[in-house]
Amino acid sequence: MPAVDERRHQPGPEADWEESWSFDFVSGDGGLGGFVRLALHRAGRRAWYWAYLARPGQPVVVVRDHDVEAPRGRELEVRGDGLWAQVICETPFEHWSAGLEAFAVAIDDPARAWGDERGDPTALGLDLEWEMRAPARPLPQSGYVQPAAVHGEVLVGAERLAVDAGTGWYTHAWGPPGWRDRRWWALSASLDDGTAVNARSPGWTSTWPSGHGAQSEPEEATGSLDTTWRHDGLPDAAKLVVGEVEVGVVPVALAPVPLDAAGSRQGVLVRALCSFSVGDTRGWGWSEWLRPPDVPTP
Numbered sequence: 001m002p003a004v005d006e007r008r009h010q011p012g013p014e015a016d017w018e019e020s021w022s023f024d025f026v027s028g029d030g031g032l033g034g035f036v037r038l039a040l041h042r043a044g045r046r047a048w049y050w051a052y053l054a055r056p057g058q059p060v061v062v063v064r065d066h067d068v069e070a071p072r073g074r075e076l077e078v079r080g081d082g083l084w085a086q087v088i089c090e091t092p093f094e095h096w097s098a099g100l101e102a103f104a105v106a107i108d109d110p111a112r113a114w115g116d117e118r119g120d121p122t123a124l125g126l127d128l129e130w131e132m133r134a135p136a137r138p139l140p141q142s143g144y145v146q147p148a149a150v151h152g153e154v155l156v157g158a159e160r161l162a163v164d165a166g167t168g169w170y171t172h173a174w175g176p177p178g179w180r181d182r183r184w185w186a187l188s189a190s191l192d193d194g195t196a197v198n199a200r201s202p203g204w205t206s207t208w209p210s211g212h213g214a215q216s217e218p219e220e221a222t223g224s225l226d227t228t229w230r231h232d233g234l235p236d237a238a239k240l241v242v243g244e245v246e247v248g249v250v251p252v253a254l255a256p257v258p259l260d261a262a263g264s265r266q267g268v269l270v271r272a273l274c275s276f277s278v279g280d281t282r283g284w285g286w287s288e289w290l291r292p293p294d295v296p297t298p
Contacts, residue, residue, distance in 0.1 A: 001136055001144060003092035008040070008074070009142075009174045017042040019174040021076060021087050023098055023130055024188065025150040026273060026284040028165030031055060032154065033253065033273035035286060036098050036126065038076055038087055039177075045070045049078050049085055051100050053124060053156060054253035054273045059106040060113050061124055061156055066260055090129075093136055093146070096170055100126040104156075110254035111232050114268050114291075117258070125155035128163060130170050134196065134208045137220075143173030145188070147196035147208055167284065169198065179259070179269055184290035185225050187240065187249065189276040191283035197240075197247065197276075199223050205242050225249075227289065235272060235289060248277040249287055256291075267292045 011017050024035035034053040041047065047070040053061040068080040077086040082103035089096055107119035129152050136144040150166035167190035178184055178200065186200035191210075199205040205223035223242035230236045234256070238249035251272035259266040268291045276283040 001093065001138075005144070006089050006092040006172065011042040012175060014176050015043065016176045016180065017174070018048075018177060020172070020177070021096075022171040022173075023087065023096065023128075023168065024286045025128060025130075025163060025166050025168035026190070026286070027163050028167075030252065030273075030275060030284045032161055032163065033284070033286065034126075034154065035255075035271065036085075036087065036100070038078065038085070040070050045072075047071070047078055049080075049083065050257060051085065051102065051104075051124060051126065052255045052257070052271070053104075053154060054255045056252045056273070058253075059108045059119060060110055060253065060255045061104050061106050061122060062113055062117065062119070062255075063100070063102045063104045063124055064117075064257065094132050096130045096148075097152075098126055098128050098130075100124060106157075110234060110256055113254075114233075114256035114258060114270070122157045123155065126152070128152035128154070130168055132170065137198070137206045137208075139171075139173060140200070140202075140204045141173060141178055142175045143171065145169060145171045145198050145206070147188075147190060147198075169285070179267065179290045182290065182292050185227070185288065187225070187274070187285065187287040189247065189274075189283050189285035191276065191278065191281050193281050195278075195281070195283075199225070199240055199242070201225075205240075207242075233291060234270060235287070238287065245278065250275045250277075251287070265293045 020039040026033040037050040039048040051063040104124035105119040130148040150168040169188040194210040196208040227238040240247040253273040
């Protein structure tokens with residue numbers, strides 16, 4: 001892929017066209033994870049910005065602004081009320097960084113992150129680096145995805161948390177967002193043996209073999225995700241089936257994102273920090289499911 005693809009793209013004709021840069025991470029022990037997403041919209045000079053921090057058994061920490069002024073220049077930097085954030089392409093297809101200083105809300109019950117988003121005010125800061133571990137793989141839609149090694153620091157309230165030996169993913173996409181499909185789901189897993197798996201509806205799965213490396217080309221296949229739901233509409237467990245291979249998916253911390261635009265709810269993207277298993281091999285990563293607006297809100 002040419003380095004120019006890392007830059008901003010000309011908007012397409014679709015009313016819901018957007019360009020997004022998404023980053024997620026999990027610490028080496030699975031005790032800390034999060035994600036950042038900046039999306040620039042075709043209509044107007046507005047952008048969406050998300051930064052979520054999730055830890056098993058602890059409140060989800062949320063920064064979500066769906067009405068921030070879009071960057072005016074080439075730099076992917078946004079500022080708002082109590083918000084400064086930036087993602088930087090240090091080296092195309094090799095190294096990105098993300099910085100954040102913001103007021104956030106810590107929400108005890110993840111169902112409230114889906115509902116009224118009430119919680120305790122706190123500060124959230126990020127200083128993280130994504131160093132790509134393998135070549136980019138084109139997505140079924142316009143864009144691409146890469147597995148990464150992640151390191152840096154997270155500041156939440158008075159806590160300073162190190163992200164050591166972390167793994168994560170970088171996704172750059174443009175066009176109508178995939179979750180316009182009511183059956184949308186996606187997951188990204190980094191396993192202990194070095195294998196990386198990215199899968200998304202309508203069944204596209206790409207696997208980077210163990211060890212990655214320049215000679216290890218991603219392998220593409222078709223997969224399906226079977227999910228068990230809790231009474232509150234949040235995921236309890238799932239299973240990714242790719243041919244004869246089954247990947248167990250267990251959410252350990254939930255981070256639902258309301259998809260609110262123009263004063264109405266378009267659905268909820270339920271994101272979850274997950275443990276993954278393939279036989280005796282384990283790993284960590286993130287999964288997401290679209291819950292359409294006609295699913296009752298807790």
